[in-house]
Amino acid sequence: NSLFRICxxxxxxxxxxxxxxxxxxxxxxxxxxxxxxxPDDFFTPQEYYTIEKEMLKWAEQPRKFQYRRLAAxxxxxxxxxxxxxxxxxxxxxxxxxxxxxxxxxxxTANLIRGFRIEKPEGNDAMGEVRLxxxxxxxxxxxxxxxxxxDAFWKWQEYKTKWLLxxxxxxxxxxxxxxxxxxxxxxxxxxxxxxxKLPNSYHLTGTQVSKYFKEYLDYAGLTFAEGTDxxxxxxxxxxxxxxxxxxxxxxxxxxxxxxxxxxxMFKKHYGHPKVRTEGHKFGNYSKERLK
Numbered sequence: 001n002s003l004f005r006i007c008x009x010x011x012x013x014x015x016x017x018x019x020x021x022x023x024x025x026x027x028x029x030x031x032x033x034x035x036x037x038x039p040d041d042f043f044t045p046q047e048y049y050t051i052e053k054e055m056l057k058w059a060e061q062p063r064k065f066q067y068r069r070l071a072a073x074x075x076x077x078x079x080x081x082x083x084x085x086x087x088x089x090x091x092x093x094x095x096x097x098x099x100x101x102x103x104x105x106x107x108t109a110n111l112i113r114g115f116r117i118e119k120p121e122g123n124d125a126m127g128e129v130r131l132x133x134x135x136x137x138x139x140x141x142x143x144x145x146x147x148x149x150d151a152f153w154k155w156q157e158y159k160t161k162w163l164l165x166x167x168x169x170x171x172x173x174x175x176x177x178x179x180x181x182x183x184x185x186x187x188x189x190x191x192x193x194x195x196k197l198p199n200s201y202h203l204t205g206t207q208v209s210k211y212f213k214e215y216l217d218y219a220g221l222t223f224a225e226g227t228d229x230x231x232x233x234x235x236x237x238x239x240x241x242x243x244x245x246x247x248x249x250x251x252x253x254x255x256x257x258x259x260x261x262x263x264m265f266k267k268h269y270g271h272p273k274v275r276t277e278g279h280k281f282g283n284y285s286k287e288r289l290k
Contacts, residue, residue, distance in 0.1 A: 041224055041231045042239040048080060055215050067165050071203050072211040074158035075195055076236060081151035083240035083258040084135060086233045087205035092137035096190035099132045100152055131155060135259060143259040162188070166198035209233045241269055 043051065055076065059069040079086050084093070131147025147155070166186050173181045185198045195203040212233045216222040222230055237258070244254045255265040 041235045042242040072208045077154040079236035082147045093194040097134040
């Protein structure tokens, strides 16, 4: 541990890259099922738009476990548009933990815009809609999160897809022998996990990470431009936070809505990044900086 502290002090590695070794058991601590990556491993808004459209097409391709891939797509989209931690936090969400609220012209509606998509026709009258999310399990235990406008539409789409999956699975059971049939739930149970499919299969961050990696490799989006750092499912959370900061949302509000302490937020996100802040120096010359 002392060696790693020296490396951090010298600037050879970053603090979060230094492992903590338990010499009593002579083993490295178990890692999280969902790799956290680095704050720099975010997706740009343009890359988000690509994933939002193309991953759905990829997920809907007929193949084994198609329904799981489809649900994984909506898992990824909700991570992108809510900032909820992939893994334990997202896995713990139940249907009853999410509520759609109309924010009208309040502070968050005007300030937090986030990734935008066109609203479906006929819904313009609804105005700004957010998801009020009660996150029951996380690193900081219980907290409340907010879903951007896009999150509301993706949540609505997922509910529709869930019911269609239930109908398809029910029809499949009719073609099977009684011995091979499984129970299929045709309605939501508010106490069940959000990503528990109609056949009772609970899709978790571990499985979604594998599907997301498969898609990123397929789409050529695994690495951020100019880096060798592999992006992961956790990069969706980094993207949410980076986008909110670039739009001027106060750090304290982002930290609260993402279940992060102000100290940890400043440690990981409180430093300017060339990829996000470098353009602000475009109007300066060497002479002007003297």
